[in-house]
Amino acid sequence: MLQQQVHIINTVLMILDALCIIIAGYGAFYFKYCVSGCCWVMDTNVFVASVMFVMFLNNYVMGQLDLYDDIKPSSHFRNLRLMFKAVFFDFLGLATGVFFFKVPEYSREFMLMFGLLSFIFIALQRFLSHIYIDGLYKKEFNVCKILVVGGRSRCKIISDVLSCQLSWGHEVVGRLGIGKEADEDDPGRLGTIEDLPRLLRDEEIDEVVFAINGSRSVDLMKYLRLCKKMGIPSRILPSLWQPLELSLSVEKCQDIPFLTVPVDNFNATGLLYKRILDLIGGLVGTLLFVLMYPFIAIAIRLDSPGPTLFRQKRVGQHGRSFYLYKFRTMYADAEARKKELMAKNEMKGAMFKLKNDPRITRVGVWLRKTSLDEFPQFLNVMKGEMSLVGTRPPTPDEVETYLPGHLKRISAKPGITGMWQISGRNQITDFEKVVELDCMYLDHWRFLDDLRILFKTIVIVLKRKGAI
Structure with a gap:
């Protein structure tokens, strides 16, 4: 209420x-x-x-x-x-x-x-x-009088929250402790939970909030039924909830309540807007890809033997596998030569990056500098495997080395661009910093953030500050 x-x-x-x-x-x-x-x-x-x-x-x-x-x-x-x-x-x-x-x-x-x-x-x-x-x-007659039941620390949290809650009138009348407690000198303590039936009968109480910290000695259902029988609404602060640890939300599925622990800031409406943006941007990007394909294909084929498009298995949202497309910027044997270059890896952690990679062709250098090699990924966006903005999709061998905290970066659809790309990708050499940027994007996501990242990406590409 x-x-x-x-x-x-x-x-x-x-x-x-x-x-x-x-x-x-x-x-x-x-x-x-x-x-x-x-x-x-x-x-x-x-x-x-x-x-x-x-x-x-x-x-x-x-x-x-x-x-x-x-x-x-x-x-x-x-x-x-x-x-x-x-x-x-x-x-x-x-x-x-x-x-x-x-x-x-x-x-x-x-x-x-x-x-x-x-x-x-x-x-x-x-x-x-x-x-x-x-x-x-x-000061009117209909001020809601609230009784809190639980331990002193959790009841204080409830009282502090209610004291600054916007409403047209409510008052915390006191609290009931659980069993014999050492804080009997608490002036707000009106007794223990066993006194609840008496207080509901004798005092002016409009609502009861149960803030019990998972005590198995309390038959909470008995007291909930008592409140309902006496016509007094009750609320429950879940024992799972702890300050600054878990954020909980309640969702209903066919009248069955579920406690949900969200892991990012996405919701159904936001994801719908994000998908609409992906379809619009993906369509524009795909049309540009089709127009430039003949010219770039000729340049790639003349520069080195091999296919025009590079197709590589990547890991997407929650471990879903898909094939990522790019214009080929390396020699055909690049994957086989990667093992030889692992000792020169400039990235600290589960990523591979080499500034002057000898596997990159002359045309590949130009494609990467102008970010034209990324355009085939708009096909992945149209197929729903990727998003315009997100985290960069890792390879399966990278994911095998991930610690549990690293897996959060693949909890959403990967993107063509993202926080890492606009935050100085070429200067970041620590994988933990990449994970930090990705998690910051997921935890604080807003639709306007995607528009801001796309705008900054376009500026970076036009200024040729490096590959996105």
Whole structure:
């Protein structure tokens, strides 16, 4: 119910913020109209478009600045600073739009007043809203009174979280310990779990949170049934959860709840967007590959005997094997000669890299420098074996040397480019650093990160800073 309250409160705040922008827009319009001696006019479509643009952009920016978070603001000054930053970006966006679309005779005085009034109205509305939520409404009759059951340390975690949770009124009335504990001097301790039936009958308690640390001596189901029988909602903090160790989420499959331990930041919606981007980028890349193929094929064949395309078995997501395609940049016997060169490997760890590799042909040097050798991999992207952005797919013999912590880098689809490629691939010689960059990408992934990495990759390729 607490998250539902957060959703309702933030929805109301978003509506109020939007109304503040609309009122500020009309206020700025009439201010400019009066200052100009009632002779100033503004195209109605331009005015409406300006207000609507700022309104929607403001909701997005404030969301990105955690102004629609589930945590109460720590201070009004911090809130004020974030709101000023949001309004600044709002009108920076509006000014960019006016310049880009070359809107004629757009009044700077109107824009300045629009921004100033927007900040004043939003700041005043937020200040009054939080005073109402934190003070006035919490004194009403419907404040939710919560009892916490469990050990002192875990109950403190619950109490600390609830104390800063955004809601329209809740209060932690105390806690019940488990068995005979040494912390009987705890002022918040109302007894032990055996006292739960009495407290639920005699005290004003609206909800019970069980934060039991995996104690087998407690028949938790008995107390859950008791709460349900008495009409009191209950929650469970899983004993599996430990601070800073495991992140747990709850998912339902046909009404059966599952505790899930996520290993990265991907979700179904994000993966859908990522696949759409792969299909669009893969289609463009494949068309370019088809156009350049005849010319590069002739150059490769004239330079050295062997096939035009190099086909090598690689390891993809969670150990799936596939064949990666590249334009051939080495002599036909390159794989056989690799064993002879292993002693000269410049990479520390489970990767092979040699700066002046004698197996590379003259055309291969040029293909690698321009990154044209990578274009056949767009076929892998179209087939769903790879993504535009991800971790580089290792060979099976590399994976055989991996430690358990290294396997995380193949927990997602491999990519043509990624964090390693835009972070100075030619300068990184430690495999552990590669793993660190890959894990950072997986743990903090956002769709915008893929767009940023693709943009940086294009810049690197155009500047010819080295192979991607």
